[in-house]
Amino acid sequence: MRTALITGGSRGLGRALAAGLARDGWTIVIDGRGAAALHAAAADIGGSVTAVAGDVADPAHRAALSRAAADAGGLDLLVNNAGTLGTTPLPRLAEQPVRDLEETFAVNVLAPLALIQAVLPGLRARRGAVLNITSDAAVEGYETWGGYGAGKAALEQISRVLAAEEPDLAVWWADPGEMRTDMLRAAGEDADAAPPPEEAAAALLRLISDRLPSGRYRAADLAGAR
């Protein structure tokens, strides 16, 4: 039996990834700050899903997540999916409140790294995998996306170095593309015009099923390659 920890599993991409892996027989641990929505999602997904409510930026919550993964028999896959836009409406860098970036980086950069550190010994033992969800905003110069994009770029660089340091693991960092989710709506984009997160999830699940080499991927390319 294989076990995955997916942060931000109560809706959007994280939920779609959790549902896809649960269908394939994986044991899943998910989190999210909103306990009611998280437990409802776990019940809807069905199968063997453990919901641990909390904020990934909280060290005590991260410890609870690694305990839940250990209780499930050990971890094969960590998906750092939970993320925040930071300041909304998205500001130009000239107006970006610098203090807001502390929270953005805590959630989008430091929490993923701390979770990786917490589960790394177990992942090494099982030759497991890490999937970090990033964004095209990490590599493109989109106006107003500088604060969020800087965090995603940092997560990409952590992923790149982790892949070099841990050759026995698969380390993927992936741009899911635009998705019809609360996050895209909160960014002020036309979320209804975007595809549902299940499409990106189906593409990204190929990383896992085919154990593709460590590296940066775009869901659109993975979908096109099928």
Ligand SMILES: NC(=O)c1ccc[n+]([C@@H]2O[C@H](COP(=O)([O-])OP(=O)(O)OC[C@H]3O[C@@H](n4cnc5c(N)ncnc54)[C@H](OP(=O)(O)O)[C@@H]3O)[C@@H](O)[C@H]2O)c1
């Ligand atoms: N949507 C897009 O078009 C798009 C494009 C490129 C990249 N991405 C990336 O894809 C990932 C998923 O985004 P999404 O669009 O699926 O977002 P979403 O629909 O807003 O879902 C975000 C999930 O993460 C949880 N979450 C947020 N902050 C958290 C925190 N501090 N601690 C624990 N859980 C937290 C949310 O639950 P709670 O709010 O209850 O905590 C929810 O389950 C993110 O990393 C995002 O940056 C999205």
